Amino acid sequence: INRHGNYVNPPVGSAARGEGEIQLKEFWLHLKAPKAHQAPKRGKGGYELVASIYNPHNIMWQGSSGRKTAGIKGLHGKDYMLAIQQWRSMINAHRGEVDLIVKIELLDRPDYSLVYKDFKIYDNLDYSHKGGE
Numbered sequence: 664i665n666r667h668g669n670y671v672n673p674p675v676g677s678a679a680r681g682e683g684e685i686q687l688k689e690f691w692l693h694l695k696a697p698k699a700h701q702a703p704k705r706g707k708g709g710y711e712l713v714a715s716i717y718n719p720h721n722i723m724w725q726g727s728s729g730r731k732t733a734g735i736k737g738l739h740g741k742d743y744m745l746a747i748q749q750w751r752s753m754i755n756a757h758r759g760e761v762d763l764i765v766k767i768e769l770l771d772r773p774d775y776s777l778v779y780k781d782f783k784i785y786d787n788l789d790y791s792h793k794g795g796e
Contacts, residue, residue, distance in 0.1 A: 692754065762778055780793045
């Protein structure tokens with residue numbers, strides 16, 4: 664998902680090697696607990712679903728759709744995207760580290776996840792992370 668909310672990333676991992684058809688990609692922010700020397704903010708921490716991609720050809724993944732929230736969160740089989748600026752606001756409001764987790768479900772192979780450590784989104788909506796797994 665780029666800064667405009669377009670779904671542009673090619674499949675990676677086993678799907679890129681032709682070992683499985685992608686059924687779903689979910690993007691989660693993992694809002695980690697703050698370090699011991701930081702006071703936690705009330706209600707902060709845990710996991711937050713920010714996007715579900717069932718159909719990458721859906722019109723909501725084209726143009727500048729990522730600048731607004733679309734779809735219904737948590738509705739099985741339906742695409743969902745929280746506006747990219749809201750991802751950024753959520754990350755900036757959290758005092759701890761935030762990882763981006765991309766959960767990939769395959770049709771006939773084991774599912775897998777990609778984890779982008781210390782994920783950040785900047786004012787111009789570029790992003791960075793410190794490695795991953």
